[in-house]
Amino acid sequence: QVHLVESGGGLVQAGGSLRLSCAASGNIFSMNNMGWYRQAPGKQRELVATITRGGTTIYADSVKGRGTISRDNAKNTVYLQMNSLKPEDTAVYFCNARGTEEYWGQGTQVTVSS
Secondary structure, eight states: OOOEEEEOOEEEETTOOEEEEEEESSOGGGOSEEEEEEEOTTSOOEEEEEEETTOOEEEOTTTTTTEEEEEETTTTEEEEEEOSOOGGGOEEEEEEEESSSEEEOOOEEEEEEO
């Protein structure tokens, strides 16, 4: 069982930066895939970035060059650094862990003002 808690969201002006953190209660080393997804009002949840246990990353085209996902297995934490934020990045950001089972956090709101 893995419990995920996101933090680091908030209100930021366009062009600014945020670092989201996802703290896991269990051992994320067993989770082959950790990721960040987001859901804007009226839209479907979409992938932002994922990282495997070995450090292989995948990014959505919309955040390539602006987002960096990382994981610290010793701290059971996954991070998402987002730079050059745009109003269209406004969404609830969810942490995801996937191994033999899948887990989701409750989400953290990111609001980017223009």
